[in-house]
Amino acid sequence: MAASDLVNLSGLLDDAKCFALVRRHRWPEGARCPVCDSGAVIRDGHDGTQPCRQRYRCKACAGRFDDLTGTVLAGHHQPLRVWVLCLPFMGLNLSNRQIALELGLDASDVQAMTEQLRRGLVAKTPAVELTGGVEIDEVYVVAGHKGQLAAVAKLAGSGAGAGWQARRAAARWRRTNRPSSA
Numbered sequence: 001m002a003a004s005d006l007v008n009l010s011g012l013l014d015d016a017k018c019f020a021l022v023r024r025h026r027w028p029e030g031a032r033c034p035v036c037d038s039g040a041v042i043r044d045g046h047d048g049t050q051p052c053r054q055r056y057r058c059k060a061c062a063g064r065f066d067d068l069t070g071t072v073l074a075g076h077h078q079p080l081r082v083w084v085l086c087l088p089f090m091g092l093n094l095s096n097r098q099i100a101l102e103l104g105l106d107a108s109d110v111q112a113m114t115e116q117l118r119r120g121l122v123a124k125t126p127a128v129e130l131t132g133g134v135e136i137d138e139v140y141v142v143a144g145h146k147g148q149l150a151a152v153a154k155l156a157g158s159g160a161g162a163g164w165q166a167r168r169a170a171a172r173w174r175r176t177n178r179p180s181s182a
């Protein structure tokens with residue numbers, strides 16, 4: 001029996017928190033215009049069908065955009081919370097088929113989603129320039145791989161090492177979504 005028969009996971013996630021998560025990742029220092037990169041933007045109401053999706057207007061170029069404009073999450077029929085739920089499942093190395101079962105989706109839909117998520121949550125942000133102190137993300141060592149460098153290198157060459165980006169995305173997601181201890 002699929003877990004989705006027991007618990008509708010995506011129904012437990014809060015839309016407002018999912019949009020807040022995207023905003024935090026995309027604009028850690030406040031919303032910026034995706035067209036001219038100005039920080040002089042004002043909130044401009046909410047999406048007509050997704051009330052938690054904030055709209056903005058740029059005071060510099062008069063452009064209009066919202067939380068998802070220019071990201072892989074824009075223009076898809078799946079609700080944002082379904083995308084967000086994909087991340088921890090990808091981090092657990094579940095197959096597209098398993099994720100589809102858990103979320104009650106078509107495997108082909110899930111494949112399209114995970115491919116896009118692996119390319120990056122926010123595909124069109126400008127390249128990051130590293131300056132000063134740089135924090136490196138966690139390194140994952142699969143238990144059975146410890147001390148088996150040669151075998152792992154061979155695996156990596158065959159493409160079996162793919163998926164590290166998904167694990168990194170999930171780790172980042174976990175870091176920013178730790179349950180409050182308060």
Ligand SMILES: [Zn+2]
Nearest residue numbers: 033036058061
């Ligand atoms: Zn602008």
